[in-house]
Amino acid sequence: MNKGFLDAHIHLWEFCLFSFFANLEGVGTGEELVAALRARPVEGWHVGVRFNQESLKDRVLPDAAFLDRAFGKRPAVIFRTCLHLVVMNTAAMEALGRYAPNGIFLEADVFAILNEIAARLVPEPALIVKSGLAELEKYGITRAIDMAMDLTKRRYFEQVDYYTTDIRLLDEALGFKIFLDGSLGARTAALTEEYADDPGNYGLLNYSDDELLALVERVHRAGKPVACHAIGDRAVDQFLRVMARSRHPKDRLEHAQCLRPEQIEALAEQGVAVCIQPIFSRELPWAARRLGPRRLATSYAWGLLLEKSVRLLAGSDAPVDHVSPFAAAKVTSSLKGAHHLSRAQVLDLFGRANREFYDR
Ligand SMILES: [Zn+2]
Structure with a gap:
């Protein structure tokens, strides 16, 4: 009997949480990035995951100003696929009470921001799971x-x-x-x-x-x-x-x-x-x-x-x-x-x- 695969090393909560947000894997332009984020709002937030600027034609990391132009007063957040970098717009930074030049946060801040956003946007973690x-x-x-x-x-x-x-x-x-x-x-x-x-x-x-x-x-x-x-x-x-x-x-x-x-x-x-x-x-x-x-x-x-x-x-x-x-x-x-x-x-x-x- 085939009992299926066993994944012996996964991060389950983060994996489940990521399927709840916009998947930015493979987006090739700034317009595609914005469209993917717009397509999947959660409680008025636009949160994207699995982003990699290497897949963009110009390979330029978007910053807070770019997200401000696209999303105005609605919070927008992009997690890089490695989970070592996140970009937030001004509305998101204000909502979370965190500020960084260009809206770019690194390393330990990334997990803290992910947890804060999850706590705010995920009323029923069991459903996400x-x-x-x-x-x-x-x-x-x-x-x-x-x-x-x-x-x-x-x-x-x-x-x-x-x-x-x-x-x-x-x-x-x-x-x-x-x-x-x-x-x-x-x-x-x-x-x-x-x-x-x-x-x-x-x-x-x-x-x-x-x-x-x-x-x-x-x-x-x-x-x-x-x-x-x-x-x-x-x-x-x-x-x-x-x-x-x-x-x-x-x-x-x-x-x-x-x-x-x-x-x-x-x-x-x-x-x-x-x-x-x-x-x-x-x-x-x-x-x-x-x-x-x-x-x-x-x-x-x-x-x-x-x-x-x-x-x-x-x-x-x-x-x-x-x-x-x-x-x-x-x-x-x-x-x-x-x-x-x-x-x-x-x-x-x-x-x-x-x-x-x-x-x-
Ligand atoms: Zn691991």
């Missing part, structure tokens, strides 16, 4: 595991599978989520060699080994596994060191985008589950600038991981990227060599591999 989960089913996803649940978001779900970032939810959670480093996009992923496009920058580790080990041991003592976000190879080194000292059979490594060959061997040997995001291979063109050709050969190298018998799981990380396993398969099946995963291999990870890890 219901339609978001229905959207998942359209792609054949019948089970999805949230990777950053907290107490606020937990109230929006009746029953939900999740890893938590809040130790108070650990009893109910499948495990505990820990961020060891940042992202390649922001050049905060921890690397052993400097960024090829930013000499002197090696990225950042969030914990010392001792701090991380103490946290991991605390989770393990509670009988739960950890899921460690590690994108750069220096973060993966730290993960391997700590795993050698404290292990739960279901511990997971998340992302593992930048790996050295011997790390791939070590991951296979330790039998640790590695949750990859095949759709992130779309990043290869700009990841190549961050890492340079030598490191890129064993980075995003999902095919090589599979060949070396690393235990792989698959997730979308939606809404950061597209939720569809088919979209992910389309990306990786067109790549060559170590970066290649066939359509069947990707769908097998989202189906059989994830199910074997979670349904038994």
Whole structure:
């Protein structure tokens, strides 16, 4: 019996919330952008998500003045697809009591603004969740595991599978989520060699080994596994060191985008589950600038991981990227060599591999 796909790494509330707002993915001009925002007002607000100025003909980021001209006194807000940047018009800034030159806000402000807008515009989070989960089913996803649940978001779900970032939810959670480093996009992923496009920058580790080990041991003592976000190879080194000292059979490594060959061997040997995001291979063109050709050969190298018998799981990380396993398969099946995963291999990870890890 086909039980459908399992998405082993998603951000459910944010995914559900995004399907409530205007989808700006692929808009090619300022006029198209305005039309998409106008088509989907919520309580008089025009909120758009999944925006990327790289898809605009002129690649120019719209600012508050642009949105003021188009929307006047009605609040208008655009979230960039990476969730590291948001643009608001004057009416939106006034409504939220936040001001920035050009209406552009970055990093932690983006999540705060998303929460404030959700609290204001979403009177019934349960309805949003219901339609978001229905959207998942359209792609054949019948089970999805949230990777950053907290107490606020937990109230929006009746029953939900999740890893938590809040130790108070650990009893109910499948495990505990820990961020060891940042992202390649922001050049905060921890690397052993400097960024090829930013000499002197090696990225950042969030914990010392001792701090991380103490946290991991605390989770393990509670009988739960950890899921460690590690994108750069220096973060993966730290993960391997700590795993050698404290292990739960279901511990997971998340992302593992930048790996050295011997790390791939070590991951296979330790039998640790590695949750990859095949759709992130779309990043290869700009990841190549961050890492340079030598490191890129064993980075995003999902095919090589599979060949070396690393235990792989698959997730979308939606809404950061597209939720569809088919979209992910389309990306990786067109790549060559170590970066290649066939359509069947990707769908097998989202189906059989994830199910074997979670349904038994
Ligand atoms: Zn994530």
